[in-house]
Amino acid sequence: xxxxxxxxxxxxxxxxxxxQRNTTLKQSLIDRRRGRYEEFWAVRxxxxxxPEGESLGIIGxxxxxKSTLLKCVAGIMIQEKGSISxxxxxxxxxxxxxxxxxxxxxxxxxxxxxxxxxxxxxxxTTILDTIVEFAELGQFIDNPVKTYSSGMYTRxxxxxxxxxxxxxxxxxxxxxxxxxxxxxxCMERINSLRAEGRTLVFVSHSMDSVRxxxxxxxxxxxGAARMVGGSEVVVAAYLAEVNRREELELxxxxxxxxxxxxxxxxxxxxxVDFAGPQGSTTVxxxxxxxxxxxxxxxPEPLRGVRFSITFLxxxxxxxxxxxxxxxxxxxxxxxxxxxVRLALPGVPFLEGLYRVTVDITEIASGQNYxxxxxxxxxxxxxxxxREVGMALLGHRWELPQVPARVAPG
Amino acid sequence: xxxxxxxxxxxLPPRPRAPHAGPIAGRVELxxxxxxxxxxxxxxxxxxxxxxxxxNPLIFMLVYSLVFGKFLRVRYPGGSATVFIxxxxxxxxxxxxxxxxxxxSIVANAALVRKVAFPWALLSVSTVIAxxxxxxxxxxxLIPFMxxxxxxxxxxxxxxxxxxxxxxxxxxxxxxxxxxxxxYLRDLQYLVNLGTLVWFYVTPxxxxxxxxxxxxxxxxxxxxxxxxxxxxxxMTWVVLGFQDVFVFDRWPQHxxxxxxxxxxxxxxxxxxxxxxxxxxxxxxxEV
Numbered sequence: 101x102x103x104x105x106x107x108x109x110x111x112x113x114x115x116x117x118x119x120q121r122n123t124t125l126k127q128s129l130i131d132r133r134r135g136r137y138e139e140f141w142a143v144r145x146x147x148x149x150x151p152e153g154e155s156l157g158i159i160g161x162x163x164x165x166k167s168t169l170l171k172c173v174a175g176i177m178i179q180e181k182g183s184i185s186x187x188x189x190x191x192x193x194x195x196x197x198x199x200x201x202x203x204x205x206x207x208x209x210x211x212x213x214x215x216x217x218x219x220x221x222x223x224x225t226t227i228l229d230t231i232v233e234f235a236e237l238g239q240f241i242d243n244p245v246k247t248y249s250s251g252m253y254t255r256x257x258x259x260x261x262x263x264x265x266x267x268x269x270x271x272x273x274x275x276x277x278x279x280x281x282x283x284x285x286c287m288e289r290i291n292s293l294r295a296e297g298r299t300l301v302f303v304s305h306s307m308d309s310v311r312x313x314x315x316x317x318x319x320x321x322x323g324a325a326r327m328v329g330g331s332e333v334v335v336a337a338y339l340a341e342v343n344r345r346e347e348l349e350l351x352x353x354x355x356x357x358x359x360x361x362x363x364x365x366x367x368x369x370x371x372v373d374f375a376g377p378q379g380s381t382t383v384x385x386x387x388x389x390x391x392x393x394x395x396x397x398x399p400e401p402l403r404g405v406r407f408s409i410t411f412l413x414x415x416x417x418x419x420x421x422x423x424x425x426x427x428x429x430x431x432x433x434x435x436x437x438x439x440v441r442l443a444l445p446g447v448p449f450l451e452g453l454y455r456v457t458v459d460i461t462e463i464a465s466g467q468n469y470x471x472x473x474x475x476x477x478x479x480x481x482x483x484x485x486r487e488v489g490m491a492l493l494g495h496r497w498e499l500p501q502v503p504a505r506v507a508p509g
Numbered sequence: 510x511x512x513x514x515x516x517x518x519x520x521l522p523p524r525p526r527a528p529h530a531g532p533i534a535g536r537v538e539l540x541x542x543x544x545x546x547x548x549x550x551x552x553x554x555x556x557x558x559x560x561x562x563x564x565n566p567l568i569f570m571l572v573y574s575l576v577f578g579k580f581l582r583v584r585y586p587g588g589s590a591t592v593f594i595x596x597x598x599x600x601x602x603x604x605x606x607x608x609x610x611x612x613x614s615i616v617a618n619a620a621l622v623r624k625v626a627f628p629w630a631l632l633s634v635s636t637v638i639a640x641x642x643x644x645x646x647x648x649x650x651l652i653p654f655m656x657x658x659x660x661x662x663x664x665x666x667x668x669x670x671x672x673x674x675x676x677x678x679x680x681x682x683x684x685x686x687x688x689x690x691x692x693y694l695r696d697l698q699y700l701v702n703l704g705t706l707v708w709f710y711v712t713p714x715x716x717x718x719x720x721x722x723x724x725x726x727x728x729x730x731x732x733x734x735x736x737x738x739x740x741x742x743x744m745t746w747v748v749l750g751f752q753d754v755f756v757f758d759r760w761p762q763h764x765x766x767x768x769x770x771x772x773x774x775x776x777x778x779x780x781x782x783x784x785x786x787x788x789x790x791x792x793x794x795e796v
Contacts, residue, residue, distance in 0.1 A: 115794060171793060175626035178790045189529065192626060199621035201546060203553050208546075215542035216625055220530040265527035 103187075104149035105268055105299050106156075106173060111182035113143040113168050142168040143179070144323040150268075150316075152188075155300035157314030157331055159307070159338055165323040166303045167272055170194070173301060174270050188267030188299070191217065195272075197257025202246035206237055206256055209245050213260050227263055234259035234285075255282060262289050268299040287313070307335050346453065363470030367402070367460055371395040372476045386482035386492055387446045394440045394458050398469075402434040405469065406461045409442050412474060414453035419490060425463075448491045451482040536628060543635035547610070548642050562643045563650055566602050570595045573715045586717050587756035589658035595651055596755035597714035597748040600672070603644035604680050604744065605705040610636035611684025612691050612701045619796040629792060630785055633688040637681045641673070651755060665753070665760045672750045675767070675774050679743055682777025689788035692796050712744045743770035 116137040143165040150156045158166045171177040173184055174192035199216050200209045210231055214224040232241050235255040245253060271290070290313060294300060304310050310317060310331055317334035319327040327334050362368045375391040376384045384390060392409055396402075408423040422442055424432065434440075455477045460469040485492060530538055552558040570591060577583045578590035585593040614633040615622060622629055655662065691697040713721065721739060725732030739745050746766030753761045761767055 176622075176624070176793045195620075195624040198624040199618065201550060203550060204546070208549075212542050212546055215530075215535075215539040216621070216627055218530055218535050218539075218627075220528055220534070221538050221542070223528045263527055265529065 103152060105152045105187045106150040106190075106301065107183075107185045108146060108148050108169070108173065109183050109185075111143055111146050111169065111172060111179045111184060112141055113165070113172055113177060114180045115140045115142050115168075142323050143172070143320075145182070146318075146320070146323075146325045147182075148318050148325065148328055150299055150301060152299055153297040154316060155294055155302060155314045157310035157317040157334075158301065158303045158320060159305075159310055159317060159335065160320035160326075161342075164320040166320050167194075169320065170270055170272050170301065170303050186268060190268040190270060191264045191266035192270040193261050193264070193272070194270075195257075196261055197245075197253055200245050200253070200257070203244050205243060206232070206235070206241040206245055206248070209256070210260055213257065214263075217260065217264055219260075219263060223263075231256070231259040231263075234262070251279065251282075258282070258286065266298070268301070269293060270301045272303045273305065307339065311335055358475055359472060363460075364467065365469060366399040367469035368397045369394060369458060369460070369470050369472055370397055372456065372458055372472065374476065374478050382476070382478040384447050384478065384480050386448070386450055386480055386485050389443065389445055390447045391441055391443045392456060393442075395438075396434075396440065396460065396470075397437040398434075399436070401436050402460075402469075403432075404463045405432060405434065406459070406463050407440050408459045408461065410457040410459075411449070412455050412457060413490060414455070414477070416474065417490075418457075419449070419454075447480055448493070449480045449482075450485060450487060450489055450492055451480060452490075453477055453479050536631065539627065540631050540635055540638070543631055544638045544642065547635050547639035551639070551643070559646060562646050566595065566598050566647055567650060570598055573598070577715055583716055583720065586719065587658075587752075589654070589756065591654050592651070592658045593717070593752060593756050594715055595654055596751045597712070599644060599647050599650065600676055600748060600751050601709060601712065601714055601744070602647065603640050603673075604676050605709070606643065607637040607640035607677075607680035608684055608687065608701055608705055609698075610640060611680065612687040612698050614684075615688045615692050615792060616695070616698075616796060622796050623793050629789055630685060630782070633685050633785070634681065637677065637684050640680070641677055644673070655755060661758075663758045665758055668750065668754055668761055672747050672754070672761070672767075675747050675770050676744075678774035678778055679747075679770070682774060682779070682781035685778075685781030685785045689785045689792075692788065692792055708742070708744070711738050711742055712748055713739065714748055718745070718749060740766070743773040746770040 117140045118137045146165075146169060148156065158169065160166050168177065170192070171194070172179045173186070174190070174194065176192070176194075197209075197213065199213060201212060204212065207228070210228060211221060211224055215221065232238070235252060235258075237252060237256065240248065240252065245256070248256070269290075287309065290300065290302075294313065300313070302310070302314055314331045316329060317327075317331040318325055319334050319338050327337055358369065358372055360368055360370050371394075373380055373393045373395075374382060374384075375393065376388050394407065394409070406424050408421055410421040411419045413419060424440070455474045457474055458470075458472045460471075461467065462469060482492075529535070552561075555561065557564065573594050574590040577594075578585065583590075587593060611633045614636045615629060618629075618632050621632075652662075687697055687701055718739065721735055725735045746763050747770055749763050750761035750767055753759050
């Protein structure tokens, strides 16, 4: 194994979280010491080595300490414990166009930003045209950057950064800005640096980028290194964990899901259940029959009521609402207690987590007797389906035929 | 680096690297770029531009010489109230402007400090240099007044760089401390505004030192305090030096005092750098 050019050993980084930030003298004097704060370890005892020419991806949820670790490597922050050694010239790109002066023209900012990134002025002059062209600025290059669109701004920043030619490049989520074409250019640049054997440390939320760019991957979880290894393996483990957490959350909400307290006029919903082909369940496959049953209780028999069930995606987007009105045009009379069932011959939803909202409404007044919102999550798997999206709709492809060969003459 | 044949599969052969400024040259270039920014941004968008650098001290000088010279009848040694006041006032404008700008230098560049690692002290240094550039421009003002007031400009003008150097060093040292401190305690910027105002009056700029010396010639506590404050103030000796050169066209007379100011300034740089280096560790979090 080649020598590590970035060696992170037992690094821990502490933040102070101020209850009330005392940056004024008065408050400081009152509190005697500067602010009351709690310590928070954003990075805890992380060790990882990056050999020359390798690219390391860092993944993890928001707030897992990825960016903090990266800032320590870049030298922007200094860790409280542990050591970081870097061999070779390191350039960090945590934000494109950092330090642009809004009142200055694009041209002036190219020189300023270039100097901040360590490019010699004479060299900047030689690449100026390339940058202007890359950023598609044209005559705007001599306008103040505060007049630029965000796209122009980002392209200008990246156009400069592209000319960095370090031994080690540290990149944080820079690729998430800009449009598709811009992102592709960024990836091209990163890949060409990789091909030249430069070392890369790369934070991203895009698992696809991490898989395609990084040889190895560090998974950060609550500040600690959860896993280090080949990208494919670590990304797969991470995604599995994300799914697991989602399901755990699902189960937690499930237990507290159905609120059985009485609503208007003492109407209660005592249970909401799902049944698949094998009976009661919360996990189904796309296309399997699903029955939603709603168990209710009321002090009096119910007249003039409507039941409705809405299916929602996990993020709350409603997909389908089915009211009972279609059953009967007139009065529905229901006994004081019972079970209302809605049967779908085949669940049309594709892979994901879904919930239901259940309503019992008085038709005449339009008022709810009882409403349960976004309860009883259930998961739909669609491993056998190639369609992508929210729901499976009936479809049929028609493809042109290769014409039968016609005999010449 | 391995030779081309030994490169692992899929690797491109090394191509010529893009140039990169070395650690020293890079810092010098960056510093120049930052100074350029600080000087330009001061004038950008204002109609008078550089005119303000001249107009500001000019107006102050006229007001002071009117109030103190004409109304209060302060007798200025050398005869000319205008040259006397201007020689100290310009140096003071340099000093106070450098301090005020340096104090804000890190906080004003928060976006940069949070995202890019480079010697952040350059942000503070550049503001002091920018103030020096403005001072140099403002020196032009002195010429007509000196010619009007008296004799020409002699050899003692050569002492000016030394006096400027002491002022520069003092504002740099204090500026570094204040810049770093202001990240943690934003009151500093207001304190600096107030502090420079008070400091202005305990420096013999708009009054001659001799005035204080005769007023408090007795040995009362008041006189002792006044003398102590004036003599301990490193800017006193610098300003006296400027007055010697510009008003009397003679070499600075208070070499002991100037020596003290020089030592004080160099010490302040040393302390300033230490404080800055210590506090910079958490800049990115606190700024």
